[in-house]
Amino acid sequence: MTHPTAPPGNRTQPQTRSVARSSTAGEARRFNDWSGNGTQPLAMRQTGPVLEVRATAEATAEARRRSGGFTLVEVLVAMVVFAIIGLASAAVVNTMMRTSEQSAEARENLSELQRAMFLLEQDLRQAVSRRTPQGDYYVRAGWFNPGNLLPRSELQPVRYQIDEDKNLVRQHYTYVDMSSSQEPTERIVLRGVTKFEVKPLIKGEESDDMSTRMAAETEETDAMAIPDGLEVTLETEQWGTIVRVLVLNGGDFSEPES
Template sequence: MAVSRTAQGFTLVEVLVTMAIFAIIGIASFQVLNQMVHTEEQSEQIRERLERVQFSQLLMQQDIRQMVAKPTRPSGLEVTHQYVSNDPEYFDSDSGVLAFVRTGFDNPGNIMPRSELKPVVYRLRDKKLQRVTQTFVNDRSSEPTVQTLLENVTELSFRFYQGEASSNSNQGVDQGWSDNWQSQGSLPRAVEVTIESENLGTIRRIFLIAAAGQVAVSQGEGSPRDN
């Protein structure tokens, strides 16, 4: 008696073709899934970078805006009335640097073991944008706090705006701007910050200074260790 084809099952060729089709579908699905995972990882890295940039810009804005005219003693002895410094060699920076004193830390009755003023330095070390702070303005007895804000930074630079009438060397859009701040007894009206990043390109922001034009902070203000 003849056996029907339906009872014979699949042939070897049919099985191989089916396996090949499933293999192709599996490889294609894996590639799609792998690409989705890779894209998600890249998106997460970009989000983290943008969040760090936003945080660094917000921190810079808060610090620079609350810059105050505070006499300091960089050498530990002689008092200087140059309230802003941008000497990379003095602050051990690979590129530009910005050093100043900011206010805004309320400490009624000096209850907390800190000052109402804080020295702040922005510098570039080993391709890292760092924020360096001390507990007190002229006290170097403790180790500074070093906070890394951004990585893969190749260049850091600053410009300072004092006013159009104060600068005769620059004209047009650059009038009133200077690459170096050497004025004593005054603060710039604004600071331009330029960051060159390997991942994000050029980041440039201008921050206004609220205390520009105000008189120097009294030597007796805040904690006795401020001076």
């Protein structure tokens, strides 16, 4: 059986041969471009390990950077920040300590002034008309002696004076009839006092006339004249001039008649 042939002028290859060549060329190109098993390109097979190496190197560098601690710049910045915070905290604490010390000193000075004025007022308000062997002492009553257990009376000779250190000193004796051989008991009442003055006050009289009359009465009698009031003047370095007026009862402590 013979197959029909094409005309001599337009002769072509058989279809099967063309497909076979085409298939053979495609297989060859695929073999050249792909690996031996025909599943992965050669270029991709060569690039994959390079990318993996780079990723591994970057991960190793990142791990070293994290495990290596802080850098020098970070440490310096942290030190500067802590230094600023420390200086600010020290300044605040120092200011608070100075303020606390000044407040405590002011409270102590004020308490000392209040105690001094209270003691001075107590001594002067309880003055009695009793003279002492030393004329610059006056006698006050109310020196507590519970049940007369102590070998003394409730009268106490007292005087106030300023020493060389500008301290207001209270001096007293145990007995009213003191002797020159005895030494008085001294107590610093107030510090920083430059002047201490006590003026008697009598109703309707001037200060000068009143002082003259009281001195004359004291010379005529053994009793000490007690004025209606006293004006106490203190000049201090810290508190300035302090003036107090105290009302007295003339030395009469008897109960008023009903």
